[in-house]
Amino acid sequence: MLDLSPEKLLVLLTVGMIVLGPNRLPAAARGLAQGLVTARRLAAGLTDPLHASLAEPRRAFEETIADVKSVIADPLQSVVQPVVDAASPPAAVPPVSAPTAAAELRAPSDPSLN
Numbered sequence: 001m002l003d004l005s006p007e008k009l010l011v012l013l014t015v016g017m018i019v020l021g022p023n024r025l026p027a028a029a030r031g032l033a034q035g036l037v038t039a040r041r042l043a044a045g046l047t048d049p050l051h052a053s054l055a056e057p058r059r060a061f062e063e064t065i066a067d068v069k070s071v072i073a074d075p076l077q078s079v080v081q082p083v084v085d086a087a088s089p090p091a092a093v094p095p096v097s098a099p100t101a102a103a104e105l106r107a108p109s110d111p112s113l114n
Contacts, residue, residue, distance in 0.1 A: 004012070016025050 016028065020028050
C-alpha cells in the first residue's frame, strides 16, 4: 500500500524520533496503525456492497454472451468446419523434400559441349 523500503522506514523512524521524542513515538505509531486499520475497514465497507451490486449485471451479461455463442458461434462452426476439412491436404500425400546433395542442385551438363 505505502511501498516503504527498509531505508525509507528507517528515515521515517529517525525523523519521528527527533520530532516526537522517545516518549511520544510509541503512542503516535499505535495511533497511526489504528488509523490505517480503520481506513481499511471503511474501504472494505464501501467496496463490498459495490461488488455485490455489480455481480448481478455481470452474471446477466455472461449469460447473454453464452446465449449469443450458442445461437451464432455453434451453427457457424458447423458450417465452417467442413470447409476447413476440405481445404486441408489429405494425410496420405507424402511431403515434398528439398534436394540435399549439391549435384542435384546443378543443371545437367551436356556431354557434347565438353
